[in-house]
Amino acid sequence: MSVVKPLQAAQAIPFIKRVKDQCPLVHCITNDVVQNFTANVLLAIGASPAMVIAEQEVTAFVNVANSLLVNIGTINNNTAKSMLLAATETQKNQLPWVLDPVAVGSALIYRSEIAHQLLLLKPTVVRGNASEILALGGQNSSSKGPDSQDSTESALNAANLLAQKYQTIIAITGDVDYVTDGHNTYSIAGGDINLTKVTGTGCSLSAMVAAFIAVSTDALLATASACYMMKRAGELANKQQGLGTYAVSLLDQLSLFGDSHQ
Amino acid sequence: MSVVKPLQAAQAIPFIKRVKDQCPLVHCITNDVVQNFTANVLLAIGASPAMVIAEQEVTAFVNVANSLLVNIGTINNNTAKSMLLAATETQKNQLPWVLDPVAVGSALIYRSEIAHQLLLLKPTVVRGNASEILALGGQNSSSKGPDSQDSTESALNAANLLAQKYQTIIAITGDVDYVTDGHNTYSIAGGDINLTKVTGTGCSLSAMVAAFIAVSTDALLATASACYMMKRAGELANKQQGLGTYAVSLLDQLSLFGDSHQ
Amino acid sequence: MSVVKPLQAAQAIPFIKRVKDQCPLVHCITNDVVQNFTANVLLAIGASPAMVIAEQEVTAFVNVANSLLVNIGTINNNTAKSMLLAATETQKNQLPWVLDPVAVGSALIYRSEIAHQLLLLKPTVVRGNASEILALGGQNSSSKGPDSQDSTESALNAANLLAQKYQTIIAITGDVDYVTDGHNTYSIAGGDINLTKVTGTGCSLSAMVAAFIAVSTDALLATASACYMMKRAGELANKQQGLGTYAVSLLDQLSLFGDSHQ
Numbered sequence: 001m002s003v004v005k006p007l008q009a010a011q012a013i014p015f016i017k018r019v020k021d022q023c024p025l026v027h028c029i030t031n032d033v034v035q036n037f038t039a040n041v042l043l044a045i046g047a048s049p050a051m052v053i054a055e056q057e058v059t060a061f062v063n064v065a066n067s068l069l070v071n072i073g074t075i076n077n078n079t080a081k082s083m084l085l086a087a088t089e090t091q092k093n094q095l096p097w098v099l100d101p102v103a104v105g106s107a108l109i110y111r112s113e114i115a116h117q118l119l120l121l122k123p124t125v126v127r128g129n130a131s132e133i134l135a136l137g138g139q140n141s142s143s144k145g146p147d148s149q150d151s152t153e154s155a156l157n158a159a160n161l162l163a164q165k166y167q168t169i170i171a172i173t174g175d176v177d178y179v180t181d182g183h184n185t186y187s188i189a190g191g192d193i194n195l196t197k198v199t200g201t202g203c204s205l206s207a208m209v210a211a212f213i214a215v216s217t218d219a220l221l222a223t224a225s226a227c228y229m230m231k232r233a234g235e236l237a238n239k240q241q242g243l244g245t246y247a248v249s250l251l252d253q254l255s256l257f258g259d260s261h262q
Numbered sequence: 263m264s265v266v267k268p269l270q271a272a273q274a275i276p277f278i279k280r281v282k283d284q285c286p287l288v289h290c291i292t293n294d295v296v297q298n299f300t301a302n303v304l305l306a307i308g309a310s311p312a313m314v315i316a317e318q319e320v321t322a323f324v325n326v327a328n329s330l331l332v333n334i335g336t337i338n339n340n341t342a343k344s345m346l347l348a349a350t351e352t353q354k355n356q357l358p359w360v361l362d363p364v365a366v367g368s369a370l371i372y373r374s375e376i377a378h379q380l381l382l383l384k385p386t387v388v389r390g391n392a393s394e395i396l397a398l399g400g401q402n403s404s405s406k407g408p409d410s411q412d413s414t415e416s417a418l419n420a421a422n423l424l425a426q427k428y429q430t431i432i433a434i435t436g437d438v439d440y441v442t443d444g445h446n447t448y449s450i451a452g453g454d455i456n457l458t459k460v461t462g463t464g465c466s467l468s469a470m471v472a473a474f475i476a477v478s479t480d481a482l483l484a485t486a487s488a489c490y491m492m493k494r495a496g497e498l499a500n501k502q503q504g505l506g507t508y509a510v511s512l513l514d515q516l517s518l519f520g521d522s523h524q
Numbered sequence: 525m526s527v528v529k530p531l532q533a534a535q536a537i538p539f540i541k542r543v544k545d546q547c548p549l550v551h552c553i554t555n556d557v558v559q560n561f562t563a564n565v566l567l568a569i570g571a572s573p574a575m576v577i578a579e580q581e582v583t584a585f586v587n588v589a590n591s592l593l594v595n596i597g598t599i600n601n602n603t604a605k606s607m608l609l610a611a612t613e614t615q616k617n618q619l620p621w622v623l624d625p626v627a628v629g630s631a632l633i634y635r636s637e638i639a640h641q642l643l644l645l646k647p648t649v650v651r652g653n654a655s656e657i658l659a660l661g662g663q664n665s666s667s668k669g670p671d672s673q674d675s676t677e678s679a680l681n682a683a684n685l686l687a688q689k690y691q692t693i694i695a696i697t698g699d700v701d702y703v704t705d706g707h708n709t710y711s712i713a714g715g716d717i718n719l720t721k722v723t724g725t726g727c728s729l730s731a732m733v734a735a736f737i738a739v740s741t742d743a744l745l746a747t748a749s750a751c752y753m754m755k756r757a758g759e760l761a762n763k764q765q766g767l768g769t770y771a772v773s774l775l776d777q778l779s780l781f782g783d784s785h786q
Contacts, residue, residue, distance in 0.1 A: 025668055025669045031313070032294055032297050032313065032315075032556055033297040033298055033301050033311075033313050034298065035298075035556050035557040036298055036557055036558065036559075036560055036561060036723060036724065037298060039557050039723035039724075040722065040723050040767065040768075040771065043721045043722065043723060043767065044721070044766075044767045044768070048669055048671050049557075049669075049670075049723065050627065050669035050670055051555070051556065051557050051597070051598050052598075052627070052632065053556075053598050053600060054598075054599055054600040054601070054634055054635070055600070055601075056633070056634035057632050057633075057634050057635065060631050060632065060633070061631060061632065064631045064668045064669070065668070065669070073313070074313055074314075074315050074316075075316055076315060076316040076317070076340060077316070077317075077340075078340075078600060078601075078602075103312065103314070107322050107323060107326045108314065108319050108322065108323065109318070109319075109322070110316055110318035110319050111316070111319065144287055144326045144327070145287050145310055145311075145312035145326070145327070146311075146312055147310050197305045197306070197517070198302065198305065199298060199301035199302050199305060199311065200298065200301075241511075241514050242306075242511075242513065242514025242515065242516075242517040242518050243302065243305065243306045243513050243514065243516075243517035244302075244306070244509070244510035244511060244512065244513025244514040244517070245510055245511075245513075245514050247302065247510075247513075247768070248510055248768035248769055248771075248772055249765075249766075249768060249769075250768065251766065251767050251768025251769075251771075252765050252766025252767065252768040252769050253766065254766075254767075255721070255766040255767035255768070256766050293575070294556055294559050294575065294577075295559040295560055295563050295573075295575050296560065297560075298560055299560060335575070336575055336576075336577050336578075337578055338577060338578040338579070338602060339578070339579075339602075340602075365574065365576070369584050369585060369588045370576065370581050370584065370585065371580070371581075371584070372578055372580035372581050373578070373581065406549055406574075406588045406589070407549045407572055407573075407574035407588070407589070408573075408574055409572050459567045459568070459779070460564065460567065461560060461563035461564050461567060461573065462560065462563075503773075503776050504568075504773075504775065504776025504777065504778075504779040504780050505564065505567065505568045505775050505776065505778075505779040506564075506568070506771070506772035506773060506774065506775025506776040506779070507772055507773075507776050509564065509772075509775075510772055
């Protein structure tokens with residue numbers, strides 16, 4: 001087993017600042033439910049989103065962008081083709097990219113097969129909930145849809161094995177986030193239960209990870225820092241008015257990092 | 263004609279609580295404009311949304327989910343195929359599902375044909391505005407786009423005939439909502455004009471109906487209860503700041519049912 | 525060079541009122557990131573949005589709607605076909621339509637080719653940022669993605685030449701907006717930097733332009749008036765809470781025009 005160290009806020013802050021200073025261009029091929037929220041999250045943290053999805057365009061655009069996000073949430077024939085083309089292109093120039101294997105698992109065979117093809121194209125980071133990481137590792141999970149029914153701790157062993165096998169970083173997010181390269185692991189506690197009740201917070205965190213690894217060579221710490229930022233914003237967001245206000249306030253808090261708070 | 267009874271709040275509350283307690287998984291094949299809002303509405307009422315749309319996945323996923331929503335708002339060749347596959351699969355195990363025939367009518371022949379094919383696959387509930395229900399029933403309506411120009415009362419006769427012919431429940435929503443099985447009809451008054459000025463409130467109500475019928479065998483009363491919940495949240499939402507705040511506050515109010523108010 | 529005149533608020537107000545009074549139906553074939561926001565912006569200004577995208581439906585629907593918006597942000601094979609069909613149909617009855625050439629330029633050859641095909645179908649107005657207008661005019665721009673790196677003034681010459689060559693109106697929006705028909709040019713100052721940090725404000729402005737030209741024969745002044753409305757709402761929106769609140773407040777302010785302020 002890898003050693004688990006709690007991430008310190010002081011470790012995350014420089015990464016958060018670097019995104020704001022360098023404004024990385026993040027090429028997103030993501031699902032239809034969260035495109036708007038993902039773009040606004042990236043803008044809020046100071047990054048620049050670009051949703052380019054046509055099979056005719058993704059290969060060229062991967063080389064223009066600073067990093068790539070692939071999210072299979074509403075995958076179909078057309079988007080699967082674009083995802084595989086874009087991920088393949090990252091290999092030529094060792095470009096950083098993030099895979100978000102939404103709802104991967106036994107009931108959804110098609111996306112599970114594509115997810116495994118994408119895994120072989122060496123994503124820099126894979127971010128998922130516990131059920132998704134367990135499913136990717138070939139273990140049983142309790143989930144039926146995109147929401148996890150498993151604890152992140154229960155998926156830590158699967159994450160370590162996946163990280164070693166595919167030489168990637170695995171981020172399991174939930175009650176406590178774990179970010180591991182199979183040898184070193186950061187844990188990030190905190191956050192808020194409301195983060196699970198706004199659609200796209202996990203998907204947007206994957207986009208944030210893509211922005212963070214675009215401006216750093218320490219992908220492990222960059223990924224953990226993105227997780228910290230989302231958890232902290234989730235704590236600071238207004239929980240007094242209901243879920244609509246919470247989602248708006250989450251964007252507010254993400255955009256205020258570096259200004260009024262850290 | 264069927265007998266029309268006003269729905270009482272006390273009839274709706276148990277259904278609202280049951281959704282929150284049982285957290286049904288709602289499989290949504292819906293339009294691109296409202297995917298995010300629909301997912302957030304389902305989360306706000308305590309249900310779990312899953313937008314699975316690939317033709318390779320919908321048949322399996324219908325059996326995993328607790329109910330299905332089909333909304334033809336931005337239908338095209340690919341989504342039409344998935345909708346028909348998913349709806350066909352509901353017939354095998356008599357799974358509950360909702361059809362939202364957005365903008366059906368004479369100008370849009372393609373979707374009107376698909377809508378009639380879907381109707382033959384026995385949706386548990388069809389929810390639409392007056393113009394859509396009139397158009398489904400083969401009568402003239404005054405609308406050109408997705409917004410209705412007709413009163414719900416003017417479509418009540420068409421709704422009764424459709425409900426009897428297709429052995430389904432028809433919900434006509436607007437100024438006053440009517441929910442009928444062709445024999446018994448509930449009316450739900452109230453709501454707010456601003457509900458017509460936020461995109462996706464009708465589409466999201468259809469998703470709420472899918473959640474409600476997933477946890478009840480009394481589909482007529484479950485559907486009327488979902489209509490009540492949306493109307494009541496629409497009344498309680500903040501109308502003082504403009505339409506942006508109203509939409510956010512509507513989600514707030516939906517999420518607060520069972521906590522601070524009913 | 526054309527003469528540049530600053531637009532006066534008093535010139536814009538009648539156009540803003542006319543949209544609210546006449547509620548034009550705007551047919552939108554737009555990108556997946558901004559569909560929800562665009563629909564809510566159109567509803568906020570008093571117009572009626574309709575996102576109809578199937579190749580089987582767009583030709584008929586162009587004739588039902590009062591104007592058409594074509595936005596190539598997430599263009600692919602299917603949507604490109606629908607865009608070309610719809611734009612071609614506008615020529616038969618000289619229907620007003622707006623082209624938003626998102627991220628057109630050298631890295632994205634596919635959309636650039638489609639954009640030029642669309643230009644030949646005589647859009648009433650083309651609205652883009654400086655980089656997009658420079659790219660359309662065959663000049664170098666500094667941008668890599670959908671966000672502009674160039675000043676609007678630097679694109680004014682390209683805009684004049686494009687307007688004359690294609691007999692269209694070009695709106696370049698940014699720090700200062702310029703709207704020209706190649707002979708007369710309006711400038712609109714003001715706005716707020718936060719408008720560039722919320723996704724879809726430019727795309728939604730293009731939709732607003734489509735609504736404005738649907739209810740006026742003076743397309744130049746109608747377009748400039750839409751630009752004024754967005755800039756003014758951007759100034760009035762709440763900048764104190766962060767970007768989430770700003771986006772919500774922007775919709776609030778758009779919906780309050782004609783009521784509490786102008």
